[in-house]
Amino acid sequence: MTHKFIPDCPIPFAGSQVDFAEMERGEARLMEHPKASALLFHKGQVATDGPALLRAAPSAIASLPLMDPGLIFLGLEEDGDPVFAASLTDDSQLPPDSLMDLRMHGHRLTPDALAVAGRARSIFDWHRTHPFCAQCGAKTASAEGGAKRTCASCETEHFPRVNPVVIFLIEHEDSVLLGRGHGWPPGYYSALAGFVSPGETLEEAATREGMEEVGATLSGHRYLFCQPWPFPSQLMIGLVSQAADKTIIVDKNELEDACWFTRAEVDAVFNKTGEAFMRPMRTTIAHQLLRAWLSNQ
Incomplete structure (x- = not known):
């Protein structure tokens, strides 16, 4: 069975309908807007109500103990209502079991909720550090x-600041190379990735990382799409790269393992009819890259 690739619209953590409204950030009137709302965080987790984000009036939480920087302004929603976020110092004001780990369970949220929550988390992490x-x-x-x-x-x-990261599928003929990091869940494989260094293009970064991690000679890099990744604040830039051959030498300091998988094996994993490896989570760009590769994009 051949998959027709239709990217999750939007790519997870992208496509927020919130207008960042950069020119209105200092307006005190936004806090007083009758329909203003604020997302609630605690220790990097967001409060949820089913597939939606739990919200409160900014005035109701402004007096609570909040982590620096207090209330942050995220932007204006489609109807013009201001949306803020705050990180509480404790979770006693939140309903039991309402906090969600976005990295592990973000797929349970609506796409727009995931995007705005990811933006808030990145900003909070920057202030914290x-x-x-x-x-x-x-x-x-x-x-x-x-x-x-x-x-x-x-x-x-x-x-x-946003840190650029190249994440790339290495292909040769009808197979793709995936790697696994130290300490990952058993069977979990993903695309290789690495930070872009000063003075590098995206293609040069992928070429260098491919040689460093698996000893692969890469060329013909193809850009597909990118994804904001709020853990803590990267822009994951998705490529497909061509390997000269299937010879690999895995740097065990970088990776625990790396393996070639045939198109049939990858297709079976996505169809849930095979178990050659554990499929990357749907919220990751690696998942989207593999789906694109299956559809020959």
């Missing part, structure tokens, strides 16, 4: 609804 000024070392403070941090000492402004 950047409390001090990289210029002078002084304490920084959140500004403009969490869109930046400012240093009162040297007046430097700091903005969230």
Whole structure:
């Protein structure tokens, strides 16, 4: 059976219908909007109500103990209603069992809910890891609804960063190479990936990573699509790369294992008629890349 690839629309964690409204972040009136709402987080997990996100009025949580940076402004929803997010210092104000690990269970949310929750999580992670000024070392403070941090000492402004990562399927003839990291669940294989280094193109990064991790000589890199990945804040850039042959030398410091899988084996895994490896989670770009490869894209 041949799969017709129809990418999840949108790609998981992408396609949010929220307008970031960058020019309106400092408007105090947004907090006072009668239909403003806020997503609730605790220790990186988001509060949910079934497939939807649990929400509260910003005014109702502004007085609660919140993690730095307090309320952050995410944007305006399609109807113009402002949406915020806050990370609570404890979960006593939340319904029992309402917190969700987005990485493991995000597929239970609607696509739009997953996208806006992922955006909030990335921003919270950035604030958590950047409390001090990289210029002078002084304490920084959140500004403009969490869109930046400012240093009162040297007046430097700091903005969230996204780290580019190439994630690539290596193919040769009618097979694809997948690898598994140390400590992964038994049987779980995925596409190879690595951060883009300063001075590299995406193609150069994939070529270097392929040689470092499995000793493969790669060329003919093809871009397919990308995905924001909020763990903590990467842009996963999906490629398909051609290997000169099937010879591999696995660097055991980088990977636990790497194997070639035939199209028939991959197809059987996606059809749930074979168990050559554990299929990557649907929320990952690796899942989408394999589906695209099955449809010859």
